[in-house]
Amino acid sequence: MKRRRGSCVLSALVLAAATFSVAGAEEREVGARPAADSPEAGLWVLSDKAESEAKRSAELNTSAELREYVRSVACKVAATHCPEIRVYVFDRPFFQASMAPNGYMEVWSGLMLRAESEAELAFVLGHETGHYVNSHSWQSLQAVKSRATGAMFATVLIGVAGAVASVNAGSAAAANGGSAASAVNSINSVTSGLINAVYLGTVASLFSFSREHETIADAFGYDAAVKAGYQPSAGVALWQRLIDETAASDFPKVRNGQARTSVFDSHPVAADRVAALNKLAGDQTGGEEGKARYRAAIRPFLGPWLRDDLRRRDFGQSLFLIDRLGAGGEDLGVINFYRGEALRLRRKDGDAAAAEAAYREAIRFADAPPETWRQLADFAERRGDHAETARLLQTFLDKAPNAGDAAFARMRLARALGAPAPEVAPLAAPDPVAPPGSPVPVAVAPSAVSAALQADLSMPTANGTRP
Amino acid sequence: MNKFVPALRAGLLLACLSVLSACVSITAAKGTVPLAAGGYSIALEQTWSDVTALYGAQTPKARVLTLDGVLLDRLYLIGGVGPGASIVRSPLKERPSPVMRADLSLTEQVEFLTDSISALGYKRVESTGVRPQTFGGADGVRVDYRAQTAEGLEIGGTALLAVRAGKLNAMVFLAPQEYYYPQNIEKIEAVFRSATFGK
Numbered sequence: 001m002k003r004r005r006g007s008c009v010l011s012a013l014v015l016a017a018a019t020f021s022v023a024g025a026e027e028r029e030v031g032a033r034p035a036a037d038s039p040e041a042g043l044w045v046l047s048d049k050a051e052s053e054a055k056r057s058a059e060l061n062t063s064a065e066l067r068e069y070v071r072s073v074a075c076k077v078a079a080t081h082c083p084e085i086r087v088y089v090f091d092r093p094f095f096q097a098s099m100a101p102n103g104y105m106e107v108w109s110g111l112m113l114r115a116e117s118e119a120e121l122a123f124v125l126g127h128e129t130g131h132y133v134n135s136h137s138w139q140s141l142q143a144v145k146s147r148a149t150g151a152m153f154a155t156v157l158i159g160v161a162g163a164v165a166s167v168n169a170g171s172a173a174a175a176n177g178g179s180a181a182s183a184v185n186s187i188n189s190v191t192s193g194l195i196n197a198v199y200l201g202t203v204a205s206l207f208s209f210s211r212e213h214e215t216i217a218d219a220f221g222y223d224a225a226v227k228a229g230y231q232p233s234a235g236v237a238l239w240q241r242l243i244d245e246t247a248a249s250d251f252p253k254v255r256n257g258q259a260r261t262s263v264f265d266s267h268p269v270a271a272d273r274v275a276a277l278n279k280l281a282g283d284q285t286g287g288e289e290g291k292a293r294y295r296a297a298i299r300p301f302l303g304p305w306l307r308d309d310l311r312r313r314d315f316g317q318s319l320f321l322i323d324r325l326g327a328g329g330e331d332l333g334v335i336n337f338y339r340g341e342a343l344r345l346r347r348k349d350g351d352a353a354a355a356e357a358a359y360r361e362a363i364r365f366a367d368a369p370p371e372t373w374r375q376l377a378d379f380a381e382r383r384g385d386h387a388e389t390a391r392l393l394q395t396f397l398d399k400a401p402n403a404g405d406a407a408f409a410r411m412r413l414a415r416a417l418g419a420p421a422p423e424v425a426p427l428a429a430p431d432p433v434a435p436p437g438s439p440v441p442v443a444v445a446p447s448a449v450s451a452a453l454q455a456d457l458s459m460p461t462a463n464g465t466r467p
Numbered sequence: 468m469n470k471f472v473p474a475l476r477a478g479l480l481l482a483c484l485s486v487l488s489a490c491v492s493i494t495a496a497k498g499t500v501p502l503a504a505g506g507y508s509i510a511l512e513q514t515w516s517d518v519t520a521l522y523g524a525q526t527p528k529a530r531v532l533t534l535d536g537v538l539l540d541r542l543y544l545i546g547g548v549g550p551g552a553s554i555v556r557s558p559l560k561e562r563p564s565p566v567m568r569a570d571l572s573l574t575e576q577v578e579f580l581t582d583s584i585s586a587l588g589y590k591r592v593e594s595t596g597v598r599p600q601t602f603g604g605a606d607g608v609r610v611d612y613r614a615q616t617a618e619g620l621e622i623g624g625t626a627l628l629a630v631r632a633g634k635l636n637a638m639v640f641l642a643p644q645e646y647y648y649p650q651n652i653e654k655i656e657a658v659f660r661s662a663t664f665g666k
Contacts, residue, residue, distance in 0.1 A: 058615035405597035
């Protein structure tokens with residue numbers, strides 16, 4: 001929320017600002033666009049271009065159902081501005097949402113994973129709408145431009161910000177809160193090569209908001225969500241959880257910093273913002289939470305998004321997130337699998353045993369990914385428990401016969417069964433036109449392995465090991 | 468405008484770096500190419516461009532070659548990645564790169580390489596076709612990849628890796644799935660076949 005990101009989106013926001021009057025006291029008119037000869041018009045063009053590029057991004061989530069769901073929530077809080085909004089969900093493991101002046105809205109998977117209800121998503125989208133409706137981007141630019149026109153200034157700024165991002169500038173500029181450089185440094189410190197820094201630098205350069213803007217947007221988001229019938233306490237709950245997740249980080253620098261609601265955020269969530277929202281909510285109760293509906297919408301993506309989150313390699317934060325996702329007792333096959341993955345990758349004392357326990361817990365549930373059995377086979381193999389290794393690998397292969405590593409699993413299975421080792425491919429040239437991922441010939445005859453496995457499993461020893 | 472002085476300074480720094488980068492030497496590579504760190508060498512039948520000087524900061528344990536340009540194909544020759552080391556260097560402590568461990572299972576070795584390719588900036592990296600294959604006479608693992616660039620260009624990839632004396636060695640080829648990957652895959656197979664470890 002705060003400073004947005006949304007890449008191009010932000011720029012777009014700036015453009016939209018053209019329509020409204022200066023100091024930002026007035027909200028933009030519904031459907032208003034900047035005059036073609038206005039300084040903002042150039043920014044609008046940039047925004048359109050950014051939106052066009054976003055449609056080709058490798059990280060764009062292509063699920064029409066998810067996009068429509070998020071759009072429907074955005075429309076509830078945007079109310080009369082709904083027709084101006086186009087929603088894009090990106091598979092990026094950072095907390096982020098933004099909306100540009102041309103109505104282009106980005107929501108990142110890191111946010112979708114961390115919101116726990118439709119009410120919380122509504123608050124965030126309402127916050128973004130607050131920046132949009134109040135043309136905060138344009139105000140920010142107006143505040144810093146001097147001799148150049150807004151469009152010229154933005155162009156220069158974008159170039160500089162991109163340059164800064166591309167060289168991973170140091171943190172010195174970050175001290176200048178609110179500047180493009182600080183926003184870009186914020187991006188770098190958070191994303192570090194996981195996403196396109198230059199692309200995001202463009203966005204960041206246009207979406208650096210003041211603390212006042214963030215407070216206004218918080219209030220706007222609160223009002224919009226409550227008017228749409230959502231739970232008043234949603235914003236407080238979400239912000240507080242972000243603070244708690246920050247405290248769970250593996251890295252002292254992160255723990256000692258403040259929670260950020262955006263990778264472009266130079267004005268992090270502080271206690272005063274939480275207190276302000278608490279004051280707004282007062283003792284109001286009621287309102288819709290939409291928890292089940294929200295979970296149903298994100299359920300198909302839990303696995304891929306958690307996998308992305310683990311690539312941030314902040315396992316303290318990932319485990320905090322995983323605990324929250326599992327707190328309601330839903331999706332425990334997937335949740336426990338990724339708990340196991342986080343522990344296995346973290347490798348602190350005791351993590352290996354805890355990881356295995358998490359995998360074992362996962363397979364009690366029908367939604368455990370097939371890879372859970374393969375990971376358990378690794379543990380069994382390390383213990384020299386061949387029968388258990390074979391049983392687990394066979395289960396993995398039964399559940400995922402076309403897995404990318406199925407051929408490799410069959411080799412390991414044969415080895416565990418004591419069958420003749422499969423022939424190691426002698427580097428025979430494959431079909432040159434076969435794309436990567438084409439089925440790979442299996443060196444071990446499946447029928448022989450199956451027969452051996454059946455025979456093996458029919459004679460378990462008392463301790464479960466291979467005779 | 469004072470707030471933007473640091474940004475402008477950084478922009479100038481980038482400009483200087485760009486100028487300096489023009490001074491970086493790109494050399495030709497043909498014939499026997501040794502990779503000292505990994506203790507293996509490969510034989511190239513045709514001339515490749517050695518662009519290691521451009522990527523040394525990001526992948527210090529790799530030699531990087533290309534046939535048609537780094538945006539069209541890249542061959543990473545990675546060698547000697549021991550426990551605690553990474554293939555891809557991260558500029559930030561808070562966002563560490565995948566780390567090699569002494570006790571990685573074969574599945575985890577593939578995961579390490581796959582995550583390292585992601586750390587290079589490729590998106591939606593997916594390993595497929597994992598199977599055993601020899602690497603310079605040693606037991607190794609062959610992996611194919613599907614990935615995308617940030618802009619959505621489909622990338623094909625293939626890799627051969629092996630752990631020898633506790634250190635990971637790998638050859639990774641990445642190129643656009645359209646034309647460049649299928650066009651060059653036979654040459655890559657020949658490169659993979661040519662790998663030999665020293666005594």
